[in-house]
Structures are given as C-alpha cells and as structure tokens.
Amino acid sequence: MAEEVKLFGFWSSPFSRRVEIALKMKGVKYEYIEEDLTNKSPLLLKYNPVHKKIPVLVHNGNPIVESLVIIEYIDETWKHNPILPQHPYDRALVRFWAKFIDEKWPALRNSTFGKGKEREVAIGEACEHLKTLENELGDKKFFGGEDIGLVHIVANILGIWFGVYQEISGLELLTEEKFPKLCKWIHECVNHTAIKEDIPPRDKLIEFYPARLRAASK
Amino acid sequence: MAEEVKLFGFWSSPFSRRVEIALKMKGVKYEYIEEDLTNKSPLLLKYNPVHKKIPVLVHNGNPIVESLVIIEYIDETWKHNPILPQHPYDRALVRFWAKFIDEKWPALRNSTFGKGKEREVAIGEACEHLKTLENELGDKKFFGGEDIGLVHIVANILGIWFGVYQEISGLELLTEEKFPKLCKWIHECVNHTAIKEDIPPRDKLIEFYPARLRAASK
Numbered sequence: 327m328a329e330e331v332k333l334f335g336f337w338s339s340p341f342s343r344r345v346e347i348a349l350k351m352k353g354v355k356y357e358y359i360e361e362d363l364t365n366k367s368p369l370l371l372k373y374n375p376v377h378k379k380i381p382v383l384v385h386n387g388n389p390i391v392e393s394l395v396i397i398e399y400i401d402e403t404w405k406h407n408p409i410l411p412q413h414p415y416d417r418a419l420v421r422f423w424a425k426f427i428d429e430k431w432p433a434l435r436n437s438t439f440g441k442g443k444e445r446e447v448a449i450g451e452a453c454e455h456l457k458t459l460e461n462e463l464g465d466k467k468f469f470g471g472e473d474i475g476l477v478h479i480v481a482n483i484l485g486i487w488f489g490v491y492q493e494i495s496g497l498e499l500l501t502e503e504k505f506p507k508l509c510k511w512i513h514e515c516v517n518h519t520a521i522k523e524d525i526p527p528r529d530k531l532i533e534f535y536p537a538r539l540r541a542a543s544k
Numbered sequence: 545m546a547e548e549v550k551l552f553g554f555w556s557s558p559f560s561r562r563v564e565i566a567l568k569m570k571g572v573k574y575e576y577i578e579e580d581l582t583n584k585s586p587l588l589l590k591y592n593p594v595h596k597k598i599p600v601l602v603h604n605g606n607p608i609v610e611s612l613v614i615i616e617y618i619d620e621t622w623k624h625n626p627i628l629p630q631h632p633y634d635r636a637l638v639r640f641w642a643k644f645i646d647e648k649w650p651a652l653r654n655s656t657f658g659k660g661k662e663r664e665v666a667i668g669e670a671c672e673h674l675k676t677l678e679n680e681l682g683d684k685k686f687f688g689g690e691d692i693g694l695v696h697i698v699a700n701i702l703g704i705w706f707g708v709y710q711e712i713s714g715l716e717l718l719t720e721e722k723f724p725k726l727c728k729w730i731h732e733c734v735n736h737t738a739i740k741e742d743i744p745p746r747d748k749l750i751e752f753y754p755a756r757l758r759a760a761s762k
Contacts, residue, residue, distance in 0.1 A: 376644065376676055390636045392643060402632035414620035418608045425610060426594065458594055 331356040334382040340483040341393040342381040352404040424480045430455040438491035485512035549574040552600040558701040559611040560599040570622040648673040656709035703730035
C-alpha cells in the first residue's frame with residue numbers, strides 16, 4: 327500500500343515549518359494542506375479536536391499533533407537521516423533544549439508584541455533565557471549535538487521569527503553585540519542547506535505580522 | 545564498572561515520585577537524595593543550573609532533568625519492562641497525553657490554590673481539561689495503551705495530588721458524579737502495584753500542603 331502523508335499547516339507558522347523541515351530531511355513525500363486559520367477546516371477540527379491547531383500530520387489516516395511529538399514520530403517512523411542523536415543521554419539533552427526554547431517562546435514573543443507592563447516583564451525574562459542559551463552554547467559549533475537535528479530545527483523560531491518580531495517592534499535584544507555566540511549559531515542554523523529552503527521569505531513575514539496584529543487588536 | 549544512579553528529589557513532589565516509579569518499574573537500583581527546597585544543595589544547583597529544580601537523575605555523572613525527559617531516558621537506557629509502547633504512533637499518543645496533563649496542571653492547581661478572579665478562571669479551565677480527558681478515555685481500561693506506562697505514571701498528579709488539593713481547598717470538581725470514567729481510571733492507576741507503593745501517604749500530604757501554603761503567603 328502506498329503511504330499517505332498529509333500535513334495541515336500554515337505558511338507563516340514556525341511550528342508548521344519545522345515539521346516540513348523534518349519531512350524533507352527524511353525525503354518523505356507529503357501532501358501539504360494550507361489551513362485558513364480564521365476559518366479552520368472540518369478536517370483539521372476532526373484530526374486535532376483537543377487543540378484545534380496546526381500542525382497536524384496525518385499518516386495513513388492516523389493524526390499526530392504537537393510539533394515536537396510529530397518530529398519524534400517522523401524520526402521513529404523513517405529511521406534514515408536521524409534527527410535525534412542515537413545515545414539516550416544525547417537524546418535527553420536535545421529534548422531538554424528543544425523543550426526549553428518552546429517553553430520560553432511566549433516570553434520572547436511578548437518582549438516584542440506584548441503591551442505595557444506585560445512587555446516590560448517579558449523583556450527581562452527573554453533576556454535571561456537568551457543568556458542561558460548563550461552560556462550553554464559556549465564554543466560548540468552545533469548546539470545539541472555535532473550534527474544538525476532537533477534543536478536546530480526548533481531554533482528557527484529564534485533565528486527567523488524572533489528576528490522579524492524584533493525588527494517590527496524596534497526591540498534590540500538578540501544582537502551580535504549582546505549574544506555573539508548565539509547569533510553566530512543561529513545564523514549557521516538558518517543557513518544550513520537542510521533548513522534554508524523551508525523557511526518563509528523574511529520580507530513576506532515582515533509584511534504579514536503587522537497586518538495580523540492590527541486585525542487581532544480590532 | 546558499577547553503574548551509579550542518583551536521584552535528587554523531594555518526597556511530596558509528583559514530578560520526583562514519577563521518576564522513582566519509572567526506576568522501580570525497571571528494577572534499577574538508585575541512591576535517593578532528599579533535597580531541602582528552602583536551601584538547595586550545591587550539587588542540585590550544579591546539576592540543574594537552568595531550572596534549579598528537582599527531580600534530577602544523575603547516571604554515571606551525567607545529569608538529566610525534567611521529569612518527562614528523565615522517564616524517556618530511563619526507558620531508552622534500560623530497555624526491559626518498557627514504559628512507552630513500541631509502535632511510533634502509540635508512542636506519539638502517550639507523549640501527547642503526558643504533555644497535555646503536565647501543561648494543564650497549572651490550571652488544575654490554581655483551581656484549588658489560586659485566589660480570587662485567578663481561581664475562578666482556573667476552575668473553568670480545569671473543568672474543560674477534565675472533560676477532554678473524560679471524553680478521550682471513553683471505555684478504554686488503560687488510557688494511553690493497554691499496558692501501564694507513561695500516561696499512568698503522569699496521571700498520579702490527578703489521582704493523588706489533585707485529590708489532596710481538592711480536599712484541602714473544599715473544591716468538588718473531579719468527582720465520580722461529574723467524571724465517572726476518569727475517576728475509575730485514576731483509581732485503577734493509583735492502585736496499580738507498579739505505582740501504589742511509590743506514592744506518599746495521603747495523610748502526610750494533607751498535613752503538608754496547608755503548612756506550605758501558609759509559609760508561602762507570609
């Protein structure tokens with residue numbers, strides 16, 4: 327039986343894009359279904375009734391949701407070109423850092439798009455989180471293992487999306503001056519051949535987010 | 545070389561207890577180190593500099609933190625008596641539900657210990673989360689697979705801790721009348737031989753939490 331792989335996503339979502347990167351690293355062919363997030367399809371709601379969100383991967387009729395859960399599924403289902411390292415301790419480390427970046431993302435986002443006091447608090451928190459990453463990175467070339475993998479895929483959210491949010495909001499937090507190692511590492515991540523082609527054009531994102539924010543504040 | 549396995553924990557922590565359950569399911573011998581959370585040890589801060597929290601598992605000198613990451617590490621290191629199922633799709637499902645319970649825990653906790661408006665909002669959210677679990681459970685005997693595993697270990701936080709918090713706060717939300725299937729399942733979980741002996745005595749928890757809350761509000 328031919329495999330059926332479908333991805334319900336949205337072009338500007340970092341969570342949707344990371345699943346696409348994982349599928350392409352494995353060379354898995356898939357059908358991509360762009361969702362209208364203002365009018366979600368009955369299929370999306372059927373496949374992800376709990377969170378009603380993209381991304382959803384549907385493999386031979388079985389839906390998998392939550393981007394980190396999906397990437398582990400992809401790595402376990404198509405075993406070539408591993409995304410997670412092989413040794414349990416290395417696996418634990420990359421799971422820890424991928425989780426760390428995702429858990430700290432709301433503070434990073436609010437440091438740019440938050441309002442008033444909420445934004446002020448978020449800037450302080452975001453700065454601490456970036457310091458943690460800068461310290462952890464040290465002189466390693468690829469944070470979370472020597473080969474490109476889970477943490478690099480997840481780190482796009484810093485390299486691309488946080489950069490765009492900073493530009494729109496005028497915040498200057500994640501700069502080469504303040505976080506030289508992290509900036510260098512992020513630059514290498516987003517320019518890696520396995521990743522570069524699957525991130526949306528920066529100018530499209532710069533155009534998209536202010537309009538979305540205006541719509542959300544109406 | 546003899547294996548060295550150490551666990552830094554705290555007796556009343558559901559996150560610490562779940563790691564103990566996983567180690568015992570595997571029959572792994574370990575040294576347990578009870579932390580004083582009001583005066584954390586230099587070793588804990590050394591091993592978990594990012595979050596400075598228990599539980600921390602140290603295996604042959606390598607520290608692993610975050611309870612779900614630790615349990616996956618345990619399952620991958622000692623492969624007998626598997627905690628996660630074998631098939632990638634089943635693994636994705638248990639990872640999803642374990643994450644769901646952990647992510648919703650703050651709302652559940654705040655529905656009992658929160659104050660004023662925060663508590664009111666949390667009660668509404670907690671009710672929705674419990675409904676999601678009740679609906680998902682359906683008529684399955686063991687939610688998250690037929691065998692006892694990751695979701696059951698994680699669900700102790702509902703079966704024991706949420707029950708204790710409810711009793712202390714006078715909230716009556718997770719009751720047999722409102723959530724019959726979930727209550728039945730939780731009862732089976734916490735009474736399973738693999739779990740029962742590793743949960744702290746209910747009367748000790750009932751005594752402990754109000755005192756801790758009084759200390760926290762001083």
